[in-house]
Amino acid sequence: MRRALLTTWYKPHALLLALLALPLLAAAAPTDTDSVAVLNRRADRPTAPRRWYLPNHLTVQTGGGIGMLSIGTGLSLAHDRLDLDVLAGYVPRQHAGTTLSVVAAKAKYSPWKLPLAPRLALTPLSVGVYTSYTWGLRNPGKPGQYPDDYYWFSNTVRVGPVLGSGLSYVLPSTTAGHPHKLTAYYELATNDLYLISYAQNRRALSLPDIATLALGLKLTF
Amino acid sequence: MSAALSRFSLRAVLAAGLALGLGSCELIEFSPNDYRGPADQQDLTAKNLARLAKTPLPTDDTLRFVFSGDSQRFYDDVEDLVKSVNQQPGIQFMLVSGDIADFGLAREMRWIDDQLRQLKMPYLTVIGNHDHVANGREAYQEIFGPLNYSFTFGDTKFIMTDTNGREYNFNGQVPDMPWVNQQLADRTARRHVIVSHVPPQDEDFDPAVRDQYTAALRADPRLVFEMNGHRHDYGIGQPFNDGVTYVNSYAFEKRRYLIVTVWGDKQFRLKQVSF
Numbered sequence: 001m002r003r004a005l006l007t008t009w010y011k012p013h014a015l016l017l018a019l020l021a022l023p024l025l026a027a028a029a030p031t032d033t034d035s036v037a038v039l040n041r042r043a044d045r046p047t048a049p050r051r052w053y054l055p056n057h058l059t060v061q062t063g064g065g066i067g068m069l070s071i072g073t074g075l076s077l078a079h080d081r082l083d084l085d086v087l088a089g090y091v092p093r094q095h096a097g098t099t100l101s102v103v104a105a106k107a108k109y110s111p112w113k114l115p116l117a118p119r120l121a122l123t124p125l126s127v128g129v130y131t132s133y134t135w136g137l138r139n140p141g142k143p144g145q146y147p148d149d150y151y152w153f154s155n156t157v158r159v160g161p162v163l164g165s166g167l168s169y170v171l172p173s174t175t176a177g178h179p180h181k182l183t184a185y186y187e188l189a190t191n192d193l194y195l196i197s198y199a200q201n202r203r204a205l206s207l208p209d210i211a212t213l214a215l216g217l218k219l220t221f
Numbered sequence: 222m223s224a225a226l227s228r229f230s231l232r233a234v235l236a237a238g239l240a241l242g243l244g245s246c247e248l249i250e251f252s253p254n255d256y257r258g259p260a261d262q263q264d265l266t267a268k269n270l271a272r273l274a275k276t277p278l279p280t281d282d283t284l285r286f287v288f289s290g291d292s293q294r295f296y297d298d299v300e301d302l303v304k305s306v307n308q309q310p311g312i313q314f315m316l317v318s319g320d321i322a323d324f325g326l327a328r329e330m331r332w333i334d335d336q337l338r339q340l341k342m343p344y345l346t347v348i349g350n351h352d353h354v355a356n357g358r359e360a361y362q363e364i365f366g367p368l369n370y371s372f373t374f375g376d377t378k379f380i381m382t383d384t385n386g387r388e389y390n391f392n393g394q395v396p397d398m399p400w401v402n403q404q405l406a407d408r409t410a411r412r413h414v415i416v417s418h419v420p421p422q423d424e425d426f427d428p429a430v431r432d433q434y435t436a437a438l439r440a441d442p443r444l445v446f447e448m449n450g451h452r453h454d455y456g457i458g459q460p461f462n463d464g465v466t467y468v469n470s471y472a473f474e475k476r477r478y479l480i481v482t483v484w485g486d487k488q489f490r491l492k493q494v495s496f
Contacts, residue, residue: 090276
């Protein structure tokens with residue numbers, strides 16, 4: 001029943017559009033204030049701290065259970081150690097039987113950053129969690145289709161841990177603004193259903209059996 | 222951080238990334254409902270039937286197969302089942318009466334196949350309600366094959382049919398009666414065995430099709446019995462008191478299975494094996 005309410009209340013496309021529009025809002029935000037003042041401030045203090053609540057990066061990712069292609073944006077907090085991202089993903093029909101739209105939220109903590117070269121840095125370890133919601137499944141359950149608690153798990157909501165690393169490159173800056181940075185990352189992840197299967201079958205299943213891989217690029221602006 | 226260590230870390234990360242990325246494409250999973258997988262884990266029904274055809278059973282020879290069902294989330298039990306079945310003499314194939322997966326996910330179906338392919342004999346499946354969940358129907362078709370199919374082995378025609386009516390929200394079309402009737406009308410084999418997941422006396426069987434289904438079985442003079450899973454426990458009986466015998470399989474978690482021996486027109490023996 002809960003599932004039915006969710007699908008009725010949230011129009012998937014509206015939510016996807018809203019999420020995709022977030023970076024645009026972020027870009028538009030400075031124009032709310034006096035743009036000249038912003039420019040001046042940037043010129044005076046190129047390293048001025050950005051406002052913490054505004055998205056400061058865009059990501060594009062494949063895999064990790066949240067899309068063949070997913071696009072996201074997010075905030076960096078705690079001296080850039082904590083990333084909070086939202087992503088919108090897409091899986092074409094030929095890979096899953098129906099076309100799937102996925103929205104995910106991800107929190108990732110990266111305690112260390114190792115400089116490798118003047119512009120290059122390694123983030124050796126990131127740990128985090130994600131949750132996702134999927135639209136477009138063939139048989140997610142219609143109201144009244146099943147007796148209560150017929151299937152105890154959700155088809156549409158997934159939760160799982162994430163583990164990864166990344167390599168960052170500071171892009172040559174053309175303006176006096178904040179330098180942009182490009183990060184290539186990978187993440188090993190799994191989800192609640194795979195974890196339960198593994199936890200109850202430690203003999204037959206191994207961690208590689210339940211692992212998924214994501215490869216992504218992150219542009220910090 | 223010393224340069225040497227940094228260089229080492231970088232190389233290690235790149236190597237690990239490459240190994241993971243190139244090692245298997247499906248590791249980059251787009252969704253748990255993404256069913257891409259290795260080619261040797263596609264069309265398993267056709268592959269197992271081809272394997273079965275290589276050891277044909279001569280006319281009048283006794284049929285002997287293992288009957289099990291509902292493998293679901295019991296992966297540790299599958300290992301032991303395979304060991305046990307491989308020690309039984311004279312088993313021609315194994316039947317799994319549906320619910321291969323628990324959550325309708327492709328990986329679950331492959332985890333079961335990873336183990337069942339260790340059997341010395343081929344195995345065949347029919348789709349269960351848990352295999353229909355989410356996009357499981359598509360995953361099942363990709364990994365195993367058709368939802369309705371039949372094969373003849375020796376003197377027996379096996380009719381494998383989808384009876385998971387609730388998964389279609391009781392649309393009045395499951396099981397596919399025109400297909401079932403056509404299969405039962407085939408008179409080339411001496412006997413028929415019909416295998417499905419949900420038994421017709423179960424509340425998950427579409428009530429609109431129940432009478433047609435049971436009547437069709439009753440009218441088939443070649444039918445030895447109807448075989449099901451879903452209830453996770455062994456059972457044998459004639460629930461409709463119409464002379465049609467229904468046999469239910471143990472789930473893998475029960476750590477028991479049946480050895481079914483069939484000879485003559487309709488004579489059979491069921492042996493229970495614990496593992």
